[in-house]
Amino acid sequence: MDDNTTGTQEADIKVESPSESGFPEKCAESKSSYGVGHFNSPPLNNGDKETKSTKKDSIKVLSFNRRIPKSTKEISAEEPGILRSSKRFSKRIFKQAEDDVHASKGYCSVPEESGEFKDDKIKKDPPSEHQKGPLGSPEKRAESEDRDCKGQLNSSPSNDQEGKEAVSPSRPLSAVLSFGREISKSVRTMSVKEPGIIRTSKRFANRSYKWLEDRVHAHKESGSTSEESEKVEGTGIKKEPLSVMEINKLIQTRQLLDAFDNIKGLEMELLAERDVKKYVDNPMEYAMKAKDVDLLYDHVSKVTWQIVQETLDLPGVDKKALASLATLIEEEEKAHPAGSEAPVSSGPAALGSARNWRELWREAVNHSAKGRVCKVPVPLKDDDQSWLSKHLGFLTMAVKEDLLKVKLDVQKCYPRDYDVCDTYVGAFHKAISVHVHDIWGKNSLTLSDLYTLLNWITNTYRSEEFLGHLDLQPEIKTEDLPSLLTPETLAKLKSDYINSVKEQTKIYFDNILVLETQKKWGLEEQPEALPNQPCLSLSFFIQTIVGQHMGVSGRICESLGAATLEVSLKEVMEFMPRFEKAFLEWDKENDHPQFVELMVTYINDFQDLLKGLERNFSVSCQELEKTLKDVVLNFQKCFLQKLRQKTQPMLKNILSKRWILYSGTLDSFIQKAVSTTEEFSKPLAHLKEPLHKQDFLHEIHKYLVKEYITQTLKSKSKRGRRKREEASKLMKQDASIINNSMKHLGSSSDWLFPAILHIADIIGEKKKRRIKDRLKNLSQDYPDIRREHILALLSLRGWWRNTKQSMADQIDGLSEGLETESNRTLFAEIELPNTIQCF
Numbered sequence: 001m002d003d004n005t006t007g008t009q010e011a012d013i014k015v016e017s018p019s020e021s022g023f024p025e026k027c028a029e030s031k032s033s034y035g036v037g038h039f040n041s042p043p044l045n046n047g048d049k050e051t052k053s054t055k056k057d058s059i060k061v062l063s064f065n066r067r068i069p070k071s072t073k074e075i076s077a078e079e080p081g082i083l084r085s086s087k088r089f090s091k092r093i094f095k096q097a098e099d100d101v102h103a104s105k106g107y108c109s110v111p112e113e114s115g116e117f118k119d120d121k122i123k124k125d126p127p128s129e130h131q132k133g134p135l136g137s138p139e140k141r142a143e144s145e146d147r148d149c150k151g152q153l154n155s156s157p158s159n160d161q162e163g164k165e166a167v168s169p170s171r172p173l174s175a176v177l178s179f180g181r182e183i184s185k186s187v188r189t190m191s192v193k194e195p196g197i198i199r200t201s202k203r204f205a206n207r208s209y210k211w212l213e214d215r216v217h218a219h220k221e222s223g224s225t226s227e228e229s230e231k232v233e234g235t236g237i238k239k240e241p242l243s244v245m246e247i248n249k250l251i252q253t254r255q256l257l258d259a260f261d262n263i264k265g266l267e268m269e270l271l272a273e274r275d276v277k278k279y280v281d282n283p284m285e286y287a288m289k290a291k292d293v294d295l296l297y298d299h300v301s302k303v304t305w306q307i308v309q310e311t312l313d314l315p316g317v318d319k320k321a322l323a324s325l326a327t328l329i330e331e332e333e334k335a336h337p338a339g340s341e342a343p344v345s346s347g348p349a350a351l352g353s354a355r356n357w358r359e360l361w362r363e364a365v366n367h368s369a370k371g372r373v374c375k376v377p378v379p380l381k382d383d384d385q386s387w388l389s390k391h392l393g394f395l396t397m398a399v400k401e402d403l404l405k406v407k408l409d410v411q412k413c414y415p416r417d418y419d420v421c422d423t424y425v426g427a428f429h430k431a432i433s434v435h436v437h438d439i440w441g442k443n444s445l446t447l448s449d450l451y452t453l454l455n456w457i458t459n460t461y462r463s464e465e466f467l468g469h470l471d472l473q474p475e476i477k478t479e480d481l482p483s484l485l486t487p488e489t490l491a492k493l494k495s496d497y498i499n500s501v502k503e504q505t506k507i508y509f510d511n512i513l514v515l516e517t518q519k520k521w522g523l524e525e526q527p528e529a530l531p532n533q534p535c536l537s538l539s540f541f542i543q544t545i546v547g548q549h550m551g552v553s554g555r556i557c558e559s560l561g562a563a564t565l566e567v568s569l570k571e572v573m574e575f576m577p578r579f580e581k582a583f584l585e586w587d588k589e590n591d592h593p594q595f596v597e598l599m600v601t602y603i604n605d606f607q608d609l610l611k612g613l614e615r616n617f618s619v620s621c622q623e624l625e626k627t628l629k630d631v632v633l634n635f636q637k638c639f640l641q642k643l644r645q646k647t648q649p650m651l652k653n654i655l656s657k658r659w660i661l662y663s664g665t666l667d668s669f670i671q672k673a674v675s676t677t678e679e680f681s682k683p684l685a686h687l688k689e690p691l692h693k694q695d696f697l698h699e700i701h702k703y704l705v706k707e708y709i710t711q712t713l714k715s716k717s718k719r720g721r722r723k724r725e726e727a728s729k730l731m732k733q734d735a736s737i738i739n740n741s742m743k744h745l746g747s748s749s750d751w752l753f754p755a756i757l758h759i760a761d762i763i764g765e766k767k768k769r770r771i772k773d774r775l776k777n778l779s780q781d782y783p784d785i786r787r788e789h790i791l792a793l794l795s796l797r798g799w800w801r802n803t804k805q806s807m808a809d810q811i812d813g814l815s816e817g818l819e820t821e822s823n824r825t826l827f828a829e830i831e832l833p834n835t836i837q838c839f
Contacts, residue, residue, distance in 0.1 A: 240265075241261075241262040241263075241265030241266050241269070242262045244266075244292050244296065246262075247259050247262045247263055247266075247296055248296065248299065250262070251296070251299045251300055251303055252303075254303060254307070254321065256300055256303060256304070256324060256325070256328050257324055257327060257328055257331070259296070259300060260300060260328055260331060260332065260335075263293060263296045263297060263300070264335050266289075266292075266293050266296075267293050267351055267352065270286070270289050270290060270293060270351065271351055271352055273286075274286060274351075290350070290351050293351060294350050294351075297350075297355055300328075301355070301357065301360055304325060304328070304357060304360060304361065304364070305360065305364045305367075307321050307322070307325055308325070308361060308364035308365060308368055309364060309367065309368050309371070311368065311410055312368055312369075312372055312402050312405065312406075312410075313368075313371075313372075317405070317409040317410055317413070319409070319412070319413050322410065322413035322414065323413050323414075325361070326413065326414045326415060326418065328357070329357045329358050329361060330415075332354075332355055332357050333354070333357075333358065336352065336353060336354040336355060337354075361418075362423060362427075365423055365424060365427045366427040366430060366431070368427070369402075369424065369427035369428045369430070369431040370427075370430075370431040370434070372398065372399070372402055372428075372431070373395065373398075373399065373428065373431040373432055373435050374431075374435070375398075376391065376394050376395045376398050377391070377394055378391045379391060381443065385446075385448070386448075388439070388445070388449045388452050388453060389452045391439075392452065392453075392456045392460075395432070395435075396460065396465065396466050399428050399432070399466070400466060400467075400469060400471075400472070402424075402428070403421075403424060403425065403428065403467075403472055403476055404471055404472060406420060406421055406424045407421055407472060407475045407476065410424070411475070421475040421476055421477075422477065425467070425476055425477070425478075425481070426481070429481050429482075429484070432461075432484065433484050433485065436453065436457065436484060436485065437485065437489065439453065440453065440493060440496075445496075445500075446500070447497070447500040447501060447503075447504045450493070450496060450497040450500055451497065451552055451553075451556070453493070454493060454494065454497055454556050454560075455552075455555065455556055457484050457485065457490075458556050458557060459555070459556070461484055462478045462481075467481075494560055494563075497553075497560070498560075498563050498564060498567055501549050501553070501564050501567055501568070502567045502570075502571060504549075505545060505546075505549065505567070505568055505571040506571055506574075506575075508541075508545050509542070509545075509571060509572075509575040509578075509579075512538065512541055512542070513578075513579055513582055516538075516579075516583075517582075517586065520598065521583070521586055521587075521590075521592065521598070537601075537604075537605040537608065538579075538602065538605035538606070538609065539605045539606070539608040539609040539612055542572060542575075542609055543609065543612045543613065543616065545568070546565065546568040546569075546572070546613070546617070547616065547617075549564050549565075549568055550564050550565045550568065550617065553565075565617055565619065569613070569619065569621075569623075569624065572609065572613075572624065573623060573624055573627050576606055576624075576627050576628060576631050577627065577630065577631055577634075579602070580602075580631045580634055580635065583598070583599075583602065584634065584635075584638050587638070595638075595639075595642065596639065596642075596680065596681075596682075596683040596684070597683045599635050599638075599639065599683075600683045600684060600686050600687055602635075603631075603632055603635060603687060603689075603692055604686070604687065604688045604689075606628050606631065607628065607688055607689045607692070608688070609624075610624050610625060610628060632692055632695065636695065636696060636699050639696070640699055640700070640703055642680070643676075643677060643680055643681070643700065643703065644703070644707070646676050646677075646680060647673040647676050647677060647704075647707070648707075650669040650670070650672045650673035650676070651669065651670075651673050651704075651707050651708060651711050652711055653669045653711075654669070654670075654708060654711040654712055654715065654734075655711070655712055655715040655727055656715075659730070660726065660727070660730060663730045663733065663734075664730075664733065668734075670708075670734040670737055670738065671737060673704070674704070674737055674738060674741040677700060677704060677741070678741060678744070678745060681696070681697070681700055681745055684696050684697065684745075685745075685746070693746065694746075694747075694748060697742065697745055697746050697747035697748075697749070698747060698748075698749045698823070700742065700745070700747070701738075701742040701747045701749045701752055702749065702752055702826065702829075704738050704742070705735075705738060705752045705753075705755050705756060705826065706826055706829055706830055708734065708735075708738065708756060709755060709756065709759060709826075709827075709830060710830050710831075710832075712731070712759060712796075713789065713792040713793060713796075713830070713832055714792075714832065714833065715796070721766075724763050724764055724796070724797070725764045725766075727760075727763055727764070728760040728761065728763045728764025729760075729764065731756055731757075731759065731760035731763070732756070732757055732760045734756065735753060735755075735756035735757055735760070738756070739752075739753045751781075751824055752826065754781055755778075755781070755782060755826060758774065758777060758778040758781065758782075759778070759793060761774050762774045762775065762778070762793055762794075762796075762797075763793075763796050763797070771794075771797070771807070772807065775790060775793075775807070782826055782827055784825050784826060784827045784828040785827040786827060786828075787808055788832055789827050789830065789832070790807075790808045791804050791805075791808055792832055794807055794808065
């Protein structure tokens with residue numbers, strides 16, 4: 001490799017130094033050298049003594065290079081006698097002088113004014129008059145000619161690290177021309193200053209001058225300069241390609257079209273040599289040259305990639321570079337038409353194959369779009385809850401600006417068949433799709449984040465806020481774009497959103513429970529107006545939560561809104577029994593004095609919730625109604641248990657002496673029990689749902705009757721006839737008190753009233769034969785009565801065991817075939833002890 005081309009590697013792209021052994025320029029160089037080694041055997045400027053006088057003479061001749069005319073024709077025209085008289089100056093001398101000039105000027109780069117080979121004596125002699133031409137003194141004319149030669153020799157790229165003029169080994173023609181000028185100049189000077197050298201030569205003939213003249217002329221016309229080379233291209237004369245390193249420099253300076261022309265020349269020449277089987281004996285040489293060509297193509301590919309990458313990164317658009325890039329791709333497609341693509345492995349097989357740079361351009365566009373998307377700033381998640389919303393806003397703005405730049409500037413630099421706008425839109429679409437998937441997969445997104453992401457994908461992405469912006473129309477089209485996420489991925493994202501809604505709803509409901517525990521259950525007194533609390537009720541908060549979730553989800557899509565509502569209803573269904581259980585457990589520990597008021601409030605809230613959900617969201621709440629019914633039933637059980645605790649001390653005195661003593665007065669036990677029941681049940685009047693109110697009053701009424709009968713059948717007192725009659729009378733009074741009190745509360749359970757009356761009649765009946773009829777009436781009104789109830793009732797008469805059994809046998813079976821309504825069971829709920837004592 002030449003000294004002036006070593007070490008000229010680019011910092012950003014390194015290209016492997018190709019082999020120079022077999023390239024055409026090297027062959028041309030070897031053919032155009034004539035004995036350079038003879039004159040260059042000792043190094044120049046080494047300070048050694050001169051060894052041969054002939055070498056000294058040759059060097060002296062070379063020192064006059066500025067005074068030699070352009071060609072030997074001028075020598076023969078001006079002083080023909082000088083050359084004709086020479087007999088000994090042979091053709092070989094000129095050849096040696098030529099080689100010396102070529103070696104010293106083109107390869108050794110010895111400065112002309114270094115003073116190494118100057119002859120002071122010759123330099124001081126003034127020129128003769130006959131040497132002066134139209135351009136003035138020979139020195140000036142020689143300097144002008146020398147500048148022309150230097151301009152041609154130094155036409156290769158500069159950027160030499162040592163600041164020396166680099167002479168391309170692939171330009172032998174310009175060197176030969178300079179050689180001609182140097183020789184003719186030296187000959188003329190020698191004829192004037194030292195005529196003995198030429199005049200004494202006896203072998204120098206006309207033929208020598210003619211040979212030199214023809215050679216110089218031939219080199220001139222064959223394209224020694226770049227301008228002449230361009231002129232003859234159209235005539236079918238091939239321009240010889242540059243060297244590998246020179247082509248590499250063109251690539252580094254982004255002169256891609258010139259570089260491609262030269263690479264193509266190298267490739268074609270190498271293919272031609274392969275076809276004639278030049279490298280059969282040396283396949284390694286062919287492989288190295290083929291690798292050089294492939295590396296040069298790769299270098300062009302990398303620079304092409306860089307240009308596309310810089311298109312959106314730079315503030316402006318290098319329209320000239322992009323237009324050249326499009327031309328380069330077209331030229332490559334013409335050079336390698338519709339062939340098989342270049343294989344993955346570099347080497348001889350890749351020569352002549354299509355490089356597919358148009359696809360490379362598309363890949364570069366995709367990579368550029370991906371890089372631009374990844375550069376969008378992402379706020380810190382821990383510092384900002386709305387980090388994702390801000391990031392998507394930045395992304396929308398950045399991509400929209402890039403697409404606007406593509407529309408206004410970039411697409412004008414390419415032919416229409418490139419579909420620049422569609423290509424960039426597709427590239428950004430793919431990049432954003434990957435980016436969105438990474439955001440979802442690599443971050444733990446909250447419900448708000450998931451909604452933001454889904455809403456951006458569904459509503460913002462193709463809207464006028466982004467791809468559908470008026471400034472991007474009509475070039476930027478979104479109709480043919482696929483979904484930003486695959487259907488499976490989008491479904492999974494929606495599933496995550498719904499699960500997050502479920503979790504968040506549960507958290508909200510738990511917080512409501514905590515607030516109720518702290519703010520309401522801990523208070524000793526509650527607001528008086530229980531029914532007038534719509535804004536502070538559970539129904540209001542729950543409907544607000546459900547409505548918000550459904551509303552935002554419905555803005556994404558209707559199906560997601562429906563799925564969100566379904567999940568919310570399930571959470572409500574689970575919350576109601578969870579709330580009821582927590583409330584009852586808390587009351588069990590604290591025995592809150594306002595239990596009934598709170599219970600009524602919550603029942604009303606849940607009932608309002610059902611109606612509100614049906615009205616506002618148009619959904620069926622049958623499952624919720626069943627759940628609410630179970631909740632109300634549990635509340636009833638707890639209420640009756642508390643009522644039993646309050647009334648049990650009064651009711652257990654039925655048929656006792658004290659009961660008889662205080663009957664008919666305000667202090668009677670039944671009166672106290674009814675008053676306590678009325679006071680405790682008073683908040684039930686605020687129940688909004690009539691059905692719930694009736695259920696409670698029915699259970700209260702049945703409880704009083706059932707508890708009264710239970711205490712009667714359990715009585716162990718022994719009474720005579722007169723006492724039985726008195727007890728029967730008092731029992732009928734108590735039955736009226738219970739019935740009237742419950743009617744006052746609003747109970748409609750009239751079927752309970754005859755139960756106590758039938759028992760009172762049986763106890764107070766005077767005639768034994770009529771007791772059977774009384775028992776028949778009792779069995780028919782209350783078919784759920786059992787044998788043990790009849791035996792216990794007959795025991796109140798004081799009968800013996802056999803008598804009671806005989807009577808029970810007669811009555812047993814009378815109630816068979818009679819159906820008891822589910823809500824009209826009375827005796828079935830009365831449990832009696834196994835042992836019953838008679839009076």
